[in-house]
Amino acid sequence: MPRAGLSPAALVDVALEELDAGGGPLSIGAIAARAGVKPPSIYKHVAGLAELEALVGARIYDDLGHELEAATAGLERADAARAFLHAYRAFAVRHPERYRALPVHPLGHPLLEAAGERVLGIAARAVDGLSGDDAIHALRALRAAAHGFATLEAAGGFGLATDVDASFDRLVDRLVAP
Amino acid sequence: MPRAGLSPAALVDVALEELDAGGGPLSIGAIAARAGVKPPSIYKHVAGLAELEALVGARIYDDLGHELEAATAGLERADAARAFLHAYRAFAVRHPERYRALPVHPLGHPLLEAAGERVLGIAARAVDGLSGDDAIHALRALRAAAHGFATLEAAGGFGLATDVDASFDRLVDRLVAP
DNA sequence: CAGCGATGGCTAATGCGATTAGCCTGAGCG
DNA sequence: CGCTCAGGCTAATCGCATTAGCCATCGCTG
The missing domain is CATH 1.10.357.10 (Tetracycline Repressor, domain 2)
Structure with missing residues (x-):
């Protein structure tokens, strides 16, 4: 499993893309998918959805x-x-x-x-x-x-x-x- | 199981109480509890949370x-x-x-x-x-x-x-x- | 007054999203 | 070369909304 090069800032970038793409409120699943990663991996970088938001x-x-x-x-x-x-x-x-x-x-x-x-x-x-x-x-x-x-x-x-x-x-x- | 006398309008009343009581966004569970009923019963009166909202x-x-x-x-x-x-x-x-x-x-x-x-x-x-x-x-x-x-x-x-x-x-x- | 269909409860089950537990790998450093 | 550990992953848990399917009660009707 190669590293995805994530970080809080990178996740925010991804989340903004996701937001701009429409499709309502942010979700861990959608952000993970866009980052090319499984949902639980997100938690290695931010505490949860609330913090990411x-x-x-x-x-x-x-x-x-x-x-x-x-x-x-x-x-x-x-x-x-x-x-x-x-x-x-x-x-x-x-x-x-x-x-x-x-x-x-x-x-x-x-x-x-x-x-x-x-x-x-x-x-x-x-x-x-x-x-x-x-x-x-x-x-x-x-x-x-x-x-x-x-x-x-x-x-x-x-x-x-x-x-x-x-x-x-x-x-x-x-x-x-x- | 006695009838609770619910109706769409009555549920809206209950939901407004719930809203006024603070505690963030509406949820089927909270409304059901306040109405003295289990969550699934709500669906006998409204199609779902979106409709109730x-x-x-x-x-x-x-x-x-x-x-x-x-x-x-x-x-x-x-x-x-x-x-x-x-x-x-x-x-x-x-x-x-x-x-x-x-x-x-x-x-x-x-x-x-x-x-x-x-x-x-x-x-x-x-x-x-x-x-x-x-x-x-x-x-x-x-x-x-x-x-x-x-x-x-x-x-x-x-x-x-x-x-x-x-x-x-x-x-x-x-x-x-x- | 018994019977009956519709109404409105309930419990159990499903599904989805967030989150947590615990494992595993490979990159970087001694 | 071997160790550590950050950062993936899978599997499991939890909280909700929602659905399925069961059954009691109500109001009416024969």
Whole structure:
């Protein structure tokens, strides 16, 4: 039995392929098959499905964070907020399965906390300049709108033909209006 | 073996109790136990867990629809939109487990379509008066914001102490601004 | 009132997915 | 060359959903 060259990170790669291939939620069996290995072997690298899901979530948050970072770099205030929102939605549209696999509430989970906080930090920077509670309110509005739109779109929730980009632009305009 | 007086509707009642009691996703075993019956007996009333989940979703959409209906009755335009948003969020806050159990995309599922469309129809009435695409854009913004905020809040996603009501009011103001 | 079919319980069995136990091999190091 | 052990594997266990097949009860009917 040749070694398969697995590792936690490699398994996350495989799991992402599996996610992208559709077919619903992750399963040990499906990941093992895609990795060319029998299910029990997975446990030599991760503690179980829950841990693997968490690692996958962390990876996705990381990727999302990098894109948000790149999109908002050097921008401030309304510009940063706009860029954040567009990059956030773009990620969800480009990777709907991955977006759906993200836990809504990463904070509090040891494996997800870091990546989740990074994303939140980028959002926080986009509402910089506002003082105290105003920043909190703006941040929450940003998160709610971004997450709500992304979720609905990633779930195929916008049935009509009307241009979804335009709808999003309108929403963004509302949110970042002076 | 005395009869337990079950029916699809009664099972939905039981499932809602189970949901409200926390403890994660529905399971046939838990529902059977709460109904005072062995698991296989459930299948005399519903086709399986998937159907029961759909019936539960339909019931929740129905309840939500009634509350939205009541809250928006007789109102128009911005007033209706405000009332819709507040009632929507209030439902999610009052029944976080139920809100989490709602499928994001009810349309297309035979058992959920009707109730889902009713809710959507109420939202549509709240953006009445806008013409064509404008109404669609406004409707999508309403859904995205309401769903995003409700989801985050029902998931315990707003950690800070800052008043969440105030955050929501700000968001609503942004959305229904003239 | 006995008889009867449908209804709605139950127990036992199946199947699938996650997980665990325990074996075995071969790669890398002394 | 031989040892160790990481990393495969097979076989077994467990927890659920689901199915098969049995039987009591209910409501009706002759």
